[in-house]
Amino acid sequence: MPAGSDNLKHIVVLMMENRSFDHLFGYLKLENSEIDGIVGNDYANLDSTGEPCRTTDGAIYQGQLVADPGHDVDDVYFQMFGVPFGTPAIGDPNMSGFAQSYEQQGGNAPDIMRCYRPEQVPNTAALARHYAVCNKWFSSVAGPTLPNRAFAHFGTSFGRLDMSPVYFSGKPSIYQRLREAGAQGKIYYYSKQSGTMGLTFLLNNQSDYFGLWGDFESDCKSDRLPQYSFVEPPYYDNGPVIAADQHPDHDVRAGDNFIRQVYEAIRSNDNTWHSTLLLVVWDEHGGIFDHVPPPKVDHPDGFTSTAPLYDFAYYGVRVPALAISPYIEKGFVSQTLFEHASLPATATMQFIGDPKAEAPYERERNANTLLELLTLDGPRDDLPDWSAHPVMLDPTAVSSSAHDAAQLHLDHVNEVHAVLQQRDPVLAATMDPGSVKTEGDAAQFVAKAMAVIHPESTEPGTGVRP
């Protein structure tokens, strides 16, 4: 076992809302090249007029994503594959549909590609620099909040894709399983007005599983945290408190400050700090661009959705995630694949037993745990540098479309061409896959072919472009 896990008595999870990795963490690549982010205007999606919308800075705290970017399963499918939900996609996700998906919500397409500079979110960036960034944490479901949060609480969404609360009191949540193992798990939600996301109906008769924000602060200070804590930020503007969950169009600064408050609460007692792993993760990307195609799920849990029909074959879009502990090396970047089932899996591994034997559902059984990040033998107590550090974008990194096409792209071009030969042999004869040299060439080739293969999914100019 990693050295730090010997000292680990508490795992605290703070789950924020609806931001993608590139959007919040992307430009940290300028400071640490191991971070799989962006350095300039690296990636682009085409809008409905065929104009490329490139990743860029210029994300503002609020008032920009006025139309909530789509993040239901049909929206995310379109964002990932570039074709409408229910329409067969060719190959793996190409992350080409974000701009047009946002237009369908009435949004301004370029806004969905905008990212924060690290100095705009100084607290989050400071923690990222000082502890670990998870490069490959994917949301569990290519869908909205509640099924993703269900994976955090239960290790599965039981086949749910919609925003109906997962209220399976008979199902074994990580909190119940911890109790049965003689440990304790607790959800600390901000206030009664804010409630919990998805578990509100459980509040009234399972109060021992719940606390409020003030209880969390108090339990940290008195070193009385349970083994597993799940912290929920304020979700609504209410009274003097504004939403701090970072869901568009909530103020991102409020969330940035709340993340620091959680960290500082844990640091309010040295014993708590020296025995705690804090994980800050966003529940899903919220319809905002990320450039990393989600991989296939290696170990499906067997649940499927019947309305709409969906088999959970792919993870959802990548989300930002931080691992914070005195036993984590400064500036570490994890390349391990995590998903939200990694949360109960980590708690299971540390406090119950090996998830392969103890976890009730397949996804959790096979999820990687965060314990491998606790590599230091002794705790470090140095504080993050909270000051804002402006970064300089790389103006030469304008587009990867000029990069040589990878074998993946060339295979994709060949697949599409093969299908096109069946649908429109005349057009196919005019298109030579061998002429494709760059990623941009590949994108244009596929876009042109897709306009014939799936005309119903393609507005003028629609296509795939890395």
Added chain:
Amino acid sequence: MKRQMAMAFAALTFAISASAADPCDLPAANKNRVWTIHRPHSWLANVEHKQYVEVPRTWCHIWETHGIDRVQKAIDFGRVFFTGDGLHPALGGIVPGSGFAGGLTYNLERASATLPLRYAGSVEARGSYNGFWTAGSKLDIWGSGNSRNDRHIHALLDVEHYELPQLPYFGLGNNSLLANKNLFSLAQTIGGGNIEVPLPAGFFITADVTGLWNSQLGMRGVFSPTIVTPANTPGLGVDTTYLAAGGGFDWIYPVAPRLKGISTSVTTGYHVFHAASGPYSFRRLDALWQSRYTMATKKIELGTISATVRFVEAYAPAGNAIPFYLQPTIGGTDINNVDVLRSYADYRFRAPNLLTLQTEYERTIWGPFALLGFHDVGRVAEQRSDIGIVHMRHSFGAGFIVQVGSLPIMKFYYAWAGEGTHTTYTLNTNNFTFSEPAGVF
């Protein structure tokens, strides 16, 4: 080439298995495509488009499934139908005695891109089957600048109109008789704003300005000349216009909310009601103290005990009187839907001054259902010097509450003592509840 075909076929086959065209989602996708073609749209149009897509889609999904999944799909439909930006039904009473009311509300939230301000607005109209109606709008504004402690300035602007055709009136004072029940009508328009500024250590400073127009159109019932005369019912048949201004200090403990243990809030306010015409100017001091103690062992919640003390004193300059319809009431439920002396009739005792003490015990029994027990004590007084803990009236009662996220949406209780029994239910599923400008009863 065979290999390429095989790869393409495999890819297509996989993709087909990953998702399939859904009869509910396809129309939504088509609507979205058309919407994209005709862009750009105003943000208000986008709100309406989203409802146009999501309401029929979530409704359609209900009928694609069966059993518990159908229930869950219905919940998802309810989320879209009743909450969020856009047009929604508004259900629930207006004031006690209005009967069940229904209407529509239109909600919008917006944040400024250039200023550290956030907005939430509502426009709502509701009417009941027995002629009560109300319409109005409100705008909440929050400061959203950089704050390390979650607390921000909050302001509220609102305009509301109420038509209340039959409100009970039993005369003034703590000894009025149930048998002297009269009914009066009141039309009231309120427009104004208030601001709440957080201070350190859980304190807030508040300030508000309100314009108030009242039209008291008539009285019917027993109409005893000893009970209802201009001399003993100030403001009878008189329309009044006020400018009310004031402020106060509030305090909460603990600052960060806790689920168990003790929590306390104190609200104070002092307001000047300046009548535009007629001898009806007055000043009012309000104070409300509420404490809750939630008892629990490590594993079992043992319920919550709460205590509430409310104190109101009013001062009318020489030659002035406070219109009876602006005097606070206790008994049953008051016009702001506050329950005090619940075994008595609604609006039962009315006077310019009051003191109430309430204790409640509440315990969740299962899911959203909680049991309620209470003891109310209180009195009103026409003279400030009569306020005290003597000659108090009492109520006892029990009932149950349906709550969502620990916030009650329905109360049902049976109360006794005093003048008999009183069974009451309240229900309010509204997204928008009219504000209560301080000092207006």
